[in-house]
Amino acid sequence: MANVGQQPKWEGKSCAKLAGCKAEQVWLLLQDFFGLDKWFPSLTTCLPVEGVSGQPGCVRFCAGFKTPVSGSDKGSMNWTKQKLLSIDPVKMVFSYSIVDGNVGFNAYVSTVRVLSNEHGCDIEWRYEVEPVKGWTLGDLDFFIASGLQVMAQRMEAALQVFQATMDQ
Numbered sequence: 001m002a003n004v005g006q007q008p009k010w011e012g013k014s015c016a017k018l019a020g021c022k023a024e025q026v027w028l029l030l031q032d033f034f035g036l037d038k039w040f041p042s043l044t045t046c047l048p049v050e051g052v053s054g055q056p057g058c059v060r061f062c063a064g065f066k067t068p069v070s071g072s073d074k075g076s077m078n079w080t081k082q083k084l085l086s087i088d089p090v091k092m093v094f095s096y097s098i099v100d101g102n103v104g105f106n107a108y109v110s111t112v113r114v115l116s117n118e119h120g121c122d123i124e125w126r127y128e129v130e131p132v133k134g135w136t137l138g139d140l141d142f143f144i145a146s147g148l149q150v151m152a153q154r155m156e157a158a159l160q161v162f163q164a165t166m167d168q
Contacts, residue, residue, distance in 0.1 A: 009107065010137045011128045014145040016152035021159050023114045023121035027092040029155050030114060030123070033084050034060050041150040042066045049081060059083045059099065067103060067135075067143055078103050085109070098129075106130040123152055 018026055029039065034053040037046035044064030051058025063079035080101030087094040093113035098105045108129040115122045125148050132140065 007131045009128045009130055010132075010140060011126075012137065012141050012144065013124065013126045014141070014148045015125070016123045016148045017117070017120065018123065018152050018156050018159075019120045021120045021156055023092060023116040025159050026121050026123065026155055027089070027114045029158070030092075030112065031087065031089065031094065033058055033087075033094070033096075036060065036062060039151040039154050040065065040147055045079075051084075054084070054087060056084055056086055065147075067139075080105065104132045104134065106132075123148060 029035075031054055032038075034046060034048045037043045040046075040062075042065045043062055045062065047061045049059040049061050053060075060082050061079065062082060063077055065078050067078060078101075080098045080103060082096050083099045085095040085097055091113070092115075093111060095109060095111045097110075098108040106129065108127065110125060110127040112126075113124050115124060125144055127140070127144060129140070131137075
């Protein structure tokens with residue numbers, strides 16, 4: 001029987017559309033590496049651990065999020081430490097990895113980019129990870145996709161409020 005670590009990595013992609021939002025506006029919100037808790041659902045904490053937000057090598061501590069396979073143990077809290085691997089503000093893309101945590105994500109790498117379209121923009125989130133014990137790829141796809149949709153809704157709402165105040 002194959003060891004979980006010897007199975008092919010899981011790969012996935014999720015995309016969210018933001019109507020009426022310019023890619024550059026959304027990028028300004030996303031590039032704040034230490035500010036993920038403003039957008040990601042149920043993430044209660046996102047704190048700097050080392051480095052400067054937006055500079056490769058910086059590390060954030062994220063905690064409090066729920067996953068599709070979160071246990072019923074009320075005494076434990078999901079957490080990860082995530083390291084920014086690269087960022088390109090011109091292409092509006094960054095990559096990060098999970099370097100530590102208690103959710104079983106080993107060799108997790110994600111690339112997030114903002115793409116312009118004729119009605120606004122899209123956020124694309126690609127990810128790969130070694131198979132996670134107790135999860136299915138469908139669980140991971142659901143976790144990323146549902147989180148990204150809420151992030152997009154929150155960003156749209158924040159940018160609409162900002163635009164409304166600018167129009168006054």
